[in-house]
Amino acid sequence: MIRLENVVRTYVRHGQTVTALHCKHLKIEMGEYVAVIGPSGSGKTTLLSLLGGMLSPTAGQIYLDDCSLYEQSVAVRSAIRLSRMGFVFQTFNLIPYLTALQNVQVPLSLKGDARDVQDSVATSMLCRFGLGDRLNHKPSELSVGQQQRVALARTLVNGPQIILADEPTGNLDPASREVVLKAFDDCHSEGRTILMVTHDLAAAAHAGRRLVLREGSISEQSDVISEAA
Amino acid sequence: MTLKSLVWNELRERPWSVVSSSIAILLGVAALVAIRHVTVHSEQEVSRQLSSLGANILILPRDASLQNYYAADRNGQTLPEEHVSEVLLAGLPGVEKVSPKLSMPAKMGGLDVTLTGILPQSEFTAQAAWQTAAMFTPNRHEGCTKASHGPSDVDGTPESLNTSRSIDSLAKDQVVLGADVAERSAFSDGDTVEMLGGKFTVLGTLSRTGTVDDSRVFAHLHTVQDLAKTGEVCSAIEIIGCCEDAAGDLVPELSKLLPNTRIVTVSQVLQTQVGVNRLMGGTSWFVLGILVVVGGASLATAMAANVRERRREIGTLMAIGATPGFVLRLFLMKALILGVVAGTVGCLLGLVTAIIAGPQWAGVAIMPLWSLSLVAIVAATGIAVAAAYFPARHAAKLDPCSCFQEV
Numbered sequence: 001m002i003r004l005e006n007v008v009r010t011y012v013r014h015g016q017t018v019t020a021l022h023c024k025h026l027k028i029e030m031g032e033y034v035a036v037i038g039p040s041g042s043g044k045t046t047l048l049s050l051l052g053g054m055l056s057p058t059a060g061q062i063y064l065d066d067c068s069l070y071e072q073s074v075a076v077r078s079a080i081r082l083s084r085m086g087f088v089f090q091t092f093n094l095i096p097y098l099t100a101l102q103n104v105q106v107p108l109s110l111k112g113d114a115r116d117v118q119d120s121v122a123t124s125m126l127c128r129f130g131l132g133d134r135l136n137h138k139p140s141e142l143s144v145g146q147q148q149r150v151a152l153a154r155t156l157v158n159g160p161q162i163i164l165a166d167e168p169t170g171n172l173d174p175a176s177r178e179v180v181l182k183a184f185d186d187c188h189s190e191g192r193t194i195l196m197v198t199h200d201l202a203a204a205a206h207a208g209r210r211l212v213l214r215e216g217s218i219s220e221q222s223d224v225i226s227e228a229a
Numbered sequence: 230m231t232l233k234s235l236v237w238n239e240l241r242e243r244p245w246s247v248v249s250s251s252i253a254i255l256l257g258v259a260a261l262v263a264i265r266h267v268t269v270h271s272e273q274e275v276s277r278q279l280s281s282l283g284a285n286i287l288i289l290p291r292d293a294s295l296q297n298y299y300a301a302d303r304n305g306q307t308l309p310e311e312h313v314s315e316v317l318l319a320g321l322p323g324v325e326k327v328s329p330k331l332s333m334p335a336k337m338g339g340l341d342v343t344l345t346g347i348l349p350q351s352e353f354t355a356q357a358a359w360q361t362a363a364m365f366t367p368n369r370h371e372g373c374t375k376a377s378h379g380p381s382d383v384d385g386t387p388e389s390l391n392t393s394r395s396i397d398s399l400a401k402d403q404v405v406l407g408a409d410v411a412e413r414s415a416f417s418d419g420d421t422v423e424m425l426g427g428k429f430t431v432l433g434t435l436s437r438t439g440t441v442d443d444s445r446v447f448a449h450l451h452t453v454q455d456l457a458k459t460g461e462v463c464s465a466i467e468i469i470g471c472c473e474d475a476a477g478d479l480v481p482e483l484s485k486l487l488p489n490t491r492i493v494t495v496s497q498v499l500q501t502q503v504g505v506n507r508l509m510g511g512t513s514w515f516v517l518g519i520l521v522v523v524g525g526a527s528l529a530t531a532m533a534a535n536v537r538e539r540r541r542e543i544g545t546l547m548a549i550g551a552t553p554g555f556v557l558r559l560f561l562m563k564a565l566i567l568g569v570v571a572g573t574v575g576c577l578l579g580l581v582t583a584i585i586a587g588p589q590w591a592g593v594a595i596m597p598l599w600s601l602s603l604v605a606i607v608a609a610t611g612i613a614v615a616a617a618y619f620p621a622r623h624a625a626k627l628d629p630c631s632c633f634q635e636v
Binding site for chain 2: 045049052054055074075078079081082083085087089093095096097098102105106107108109110111115118154158
């Protein structure tokens with residue numbers, strides 16, 4: 001379970017303190033599929049960074065299984081991200097000088113897996129996303145949709161319980177978008193927790209729960225599906 | 230995928246960035262290695278010359294300039310050969326051998342050579358009066374073996390020109406070839422060669438010395454005088470002293486005896502080279518300083534720029550689960566590889582430069598000094614890693630949120 005208690009995150013810009021996010025209470029159960037929607041600058045990415053243990057709150061606590069995330073050391077938070085969380089980025093963030101296979105091997109390497117294990121696990125993960133014939137292609141040699149599938153394979157290769165996605169369908173054509181959303185659906189059906197930040201209301205409709213962020217404030221919204229429909 | 234392969238892949242992808250970031254270190258190491266190689270070999274050569282020729286004295290024309298002991302007789306001026314008799318008849322203590330030389334430019338089979346006339350020691354035996362005079366010399370130098378002017382029974386081969394700067398026997402129609410001349414002309418023992426209109430038989434070939442002697446052809450002094458029509462003159466008279474002490478005492482005596490000449494010891498000649506060595510030694514420390522400051526600063530700047538360029542990539546790695554320690558190691562590993570590669574390439578470049586330029590700069594042949602090369606590579610690596618430490622630490626402290634498009 002992920003829980004936010006009285007979390008506030010502020011930034012100082014040009015001498016002015018700006019509140020990017022304030023959340024009195026938010027609880028996300030394990031296995032939930034949550035979509036966060038809201039206009040640009042509403043604090044969606046800040047929320048994702050806070051939940052990923054990468055941005056400490058100015059005030060309040062974030063709990064992961066009743067354990068305060070930011071009371072852990074940086075190294076422990078890195079280990080949590082490596083073993084329990086997976087990030088999906090809007091711009092994929094593949095490492096440009098590595099092949100598709102090598103990109104997917106990076107999390108396995110960080111975990112300390114042996115070379116042959118990395119090869120077999122990463123290859124089978126890429127094959128699952130239909131990229132068995134693109135193992136040795138660099139990101140620049142792949143289409144946008146293929147790049148996002150490589151990024152998805154990299155996210156899922158360590159078997160994370162929690163997937164944090166930042167506009168995962170933002171740059172995709174309809175076919176690739178469907179592949180990504182289907183992958184999220186599959187992950188959800190496997191019992192993984194998904195928190196997806198998106199502008200795409202149709203994509204948000206795949207989630208079982210929708211949150212709306214407005215000027216840093218989070219609220220539940222249950223009628224998104226009908227609006228999108 | 231390992232930390233090392235991650236770094237290698239990045240370096241392979243950006244070769245120009247690698248070259249530009251490590252060029253200062255590479256050039257610094259090359260300069261340092263080249264200068265140190267020449268300095269060390271030059272010092273060894275000075276030391277070798279001092280130990281083997283320390284007791285030698287040169288009698289030169291008064292206005293002769295002198296930079297190099299081996300080329301002392303190539304100054305274009307001459308002095309009368311009768312000075313040889315004067316020295317021997319004076320019976321000065323400590324004089325072991327006297328060797329007059331006359332050098333002339335000549336062509337041998339189309340090859341430009343220096344024809345050097347020398348007087349074999351057997352000529353001195355023929356002049357019994359000199360030996361008699363020496364026997365009655367009252368002031369023999371303490372610690373010296375008895376001065377004898379004539380053939381020795383130690384080394385009678387042409388090679389003695391290299392080892393004792395004189396030769397026992399050399400007929401008037403014989404020549405001895407220096408190593409370079411023999412190699413370039415392809416003449417060997419027993420061949421007939423023609424120079425200055427005279428015909429000679431090759432008596433032997435000298436081994437390589439790394440000095441101008443390698444490009445000389447040695448013939449009988451009187452033959453050279455006759456062919457060159459110079460009269461009874463020589464370019465220099467070399468006196469082989471019995472010990473370094475004796476050489477020091479001999480100089481004032483000889484100056485008194487031959488007032489119109491210039492008398493120098495080998496030590497004096499070598500002072501010039503010692504001065505050059507000191508200068509080069511100082512220069513090598515200066516280059517090391519430049520290497521540390523410029524090479525280090527250049528690499529640190531390149532590394533800081535690389536950190537800025539790769540903010541998103543670093544953020545992504547951290548989001549995936551890389552620890553700050555991993556990011557720190559990533560950049561330090563890169564610096565380590567750059568240091569080793571730049572150090573090794575710079576070292577090889579410096580070695581090649583020293584080997585090619587050494588004989589011209591300092592007149593010495595250069596052999597690789599592996600321990601010095603290893604120290605240069607280790608120093609380059611150390612500087613690279615130290616220079617990269619702060620940019621690497623900065624990278625390790627980057628906000629991982631930079632992997633997101635906006636915050």
